[in-house]
Amino acid sequence: MYIYNDVDQKIVDERVEQYRDQTKRYLEGNLSDDEFLALRLMNGLYIQRQAPMLRVAIPYGTMTSTQLRALAAISRKYDRGYGHFTTRTNIQFNWPKLEEVPDILTDLAKVQLHAIQTSGNCIRNTTTDHFAGVSATEVSDPRPWCELIRQWSTLHPEFAYLPRKFKIAITSGPEDRAATQVHDVGLHLIKNAQGELGFEVLVGGGLGRTPKIGKVIRQFLPANEVISYLEAILRVYNLKGRRDNKYKARIKILVDALGADAFRDLVEEEWLHLKGSDLQITQEEIERVSDFFTPHDYNTEAAADTTLDHYLETNSEFKHWYQRNTHQHKVPGYRAVTVSLKPQLGAPGDITALQMDLVAELADRYSFGQIRSTHHQNLLLADVEQRNLYSVWLALSDANLARANIGTLTDMIVCPGFDFCSLANAKTLNIAQQINDAFDDVDYLHDLGDIRLNMSGCINACAHHHVGHIGILGVDKKGEDWYQITLGGSSEADASLGKVLGRAVAADEVADTLKRLLETYVELRKGDELFIDCVRRLGVEPFKERVYAVA
């Protein structure tokens, strides 16, 4: 876990005071609405349907227990005692007062947190695999590189007014749990034949109105040139990206218009000026930052525990949870534990202050005092000894954080939708509840197996509906909410965009439609074929026939 030095702290502290002054000038009438809009957005403050919304950065999804407790305290002091985790692994507070935001930022800065560039047309929080550092298959830990990019992108003087927002994700190893192929820039940390560390560089992925899978523009970039190369990409984008239409302003449109080859040529030409320059990261700095992410002091006897087997044999509820919500760890005797923020009742990704405190407590007791937020809107205790799993499960169950649904249909990614967001066209939270009510049978959910359901309340696709195995998009038709369903999307290594199933369905028919869809899957699957594989094998047609035949 990266710990701020004096420079890091100073920048965040000074930014708080800068923002405090900006807010003051705005409230005094000395800063226009338009001017303040750009400034507050770059500090994560939206004016939403009911109140302002403040988005706090959780850099690459890593937090300490101290930070999580501070977030809980902030939610109590300035908000309504809860927060909402997003797909960028950030946390949102839905009810802060505009004039109190500077005080919130002060409280955040005390625990090395901030809201810098969590919105606006600038470089956003870099995300990564939530199993970074504990995955057995990763080539190297991506987190030091995330931190180096965080620093480079923070208050960058040249790239604060880009054509549109800009998102970077890093992954390492064969699995892609960071959706890197649908990011403006995706970086794959790899080793070349000589064993040197570097990145495969993808650009131009994205969702929204024009979903695109990113294109590889460089097979191997020496790792210490990542800043110089990003600077080249951003400069080309800043100069050439469209600014006449916000729906055509993302880098994916530029890459598409020029073609990936021509775009690469522009970047490489610019990079000629930058490679090998002072932008090259020094070995000393790479080591300094990497030292914050060295492996924990793991118990070498952890695998000798026999109590886990006992609990697994005697408690089927615990076993369900173990199977769905805990994950392989590179150290024998350890598991990574997902804290499910997808309860039967409640908005996906929401967490109360009490729950935050409890998770912080569990992290202190069982997981080296650290917590991660995941791209799927859950939390993760990454390093739990197997002998402690039962205790963790009991504690999480008491707090309604142990629904054994990770990776299943009800582990939905859902944006806040029309209830909160001023961009949304349709509600999402009521539909999520409808789905939760319709699919409450644990055995049935587990039988359906891995299914990624993503639901967005508008075309901006904050919940990545295009890359859900099942995607749901809320649309407004003459004042009524309707839902368009797509099948076959994926944001993982085999990334693909979902195909539209057919005409949109009415709000009260979404869960029934899903039921017919999944009954079709159960009928047509071969052996233990996964839902996504079944859809890929058969295409959309058989599902479409069944779904609409009944209606």
Add this chain to the structure above:
Amino acid sequence: MPLLKHKTLVSDDPWVFQEEFSDVTESSIVVPFTQLLQQVTIAQPQERLGVRLSSEESLDDLIPRLNQVSLVEIYFEALRDGRGFSFARLLRREGFQGEIRASGEVSRDRLDYLYRCGFDSVLLQAPIDAEQAQTAYQEISVHYQADARNDQPIYRQTL
């Protein structure tokens, strides 16, 4: 309109903007880039000629003519149009030694970024007092990135 030069409010600006190019004048004139492009020969000495380049125009087309001017005024067409920041960086990289000025939709809360990208002067639309201007440049005192003023990123700076 207040003019800040090298972080300081100044009142003696020699530069006068002219919509049309007039060859050989005693004044220091700034003309639109389209006017400059139309001139086949230019007698106005370089030290008294400046050009205004809109953020909508092509920096690449200006670069071959940099030896004709000693001031480049980059006109920001919109608050959210950040191309000018990159223009300034590239002008410096091309070795342009003259004055780089920002005008148009620029304001107090962008002053420090403008300076760091290589702008020498800023023509503001709204009034600003000397103290405010000083504050604007001092709000963030340490920087992670290399920029036009300092080619050392944080990991090469000796603090």
